[in-house]
């Protein structure tokens with residue numbers, strides 16, 4: 290698919306059908322995650338593939354918000370491995386705090402990459418922020434680690450709930466040379 294079209298067609302999906310996402314496709318999606326860029330190439334992630342329906346339901350209930358009507362067919366939960374990011378505030382170690390949570394950004398890169406790979410395979414997705422305590426309990430993730438995001442995967446139920454999707458105009462969010470918001 291044309292890349293710009295792919296970017297625009299990837300969207301948060303609210304209702305998924307029962308159709309299963311194949312293991313072959315899940316592996317391709319994981320490959321996109323694996324090859325994502327990360328701060329100093331720390332690759333501070335671990336990907337948990339969840340297909341068990343009951344576990345998916347429980348994980349969905351940890352969403353900070355999310356008016357989901359039907360659960361995705363599979364979930365890839367992305368664990369941030371604290372051991373791999375030794376800097377303050379989960380930053381990459383550079384001897385000083387950059388003030389930027391670059392490990393979390395790396396997790397975001399992997400999730401976005403996987404969501405685009407999914408869309409390229411015709412698979413719909415949703416990116417969700419889970420409540421930490423609960424999701425870590427369900428996924429048996431260590432206390433010191435985090436699950437900043439998970440990606441729900443499946444095929445959209447057609448003719449069901451859809452949210453209006455809009456974006457600010459390019460001229461509202463760009464400037465030349467230095468910052469201006471006029």
Ligand SMILES: Cc1cc2nc3c(=O)[nH]c(=O)nc-3n(C[C@H](O)[C@H](O)[C@H](O)COP(=O)(O)O)c2cc1C
Pocket residue numbers: 299300301302352353354355356397416417418419438454
């Ligand atoms: C880092 C991040 C966290 C998000 N967390 C949630 C969430 O917890 N619940 C939810 O319903 N949507 C969540 N979303 C989805 C956004 O609300 C959605 O991407 C945004 O409204 C734009 O809509 P679109 O994905 O259809 O383009 C998250 C998206 C990102 C990038």
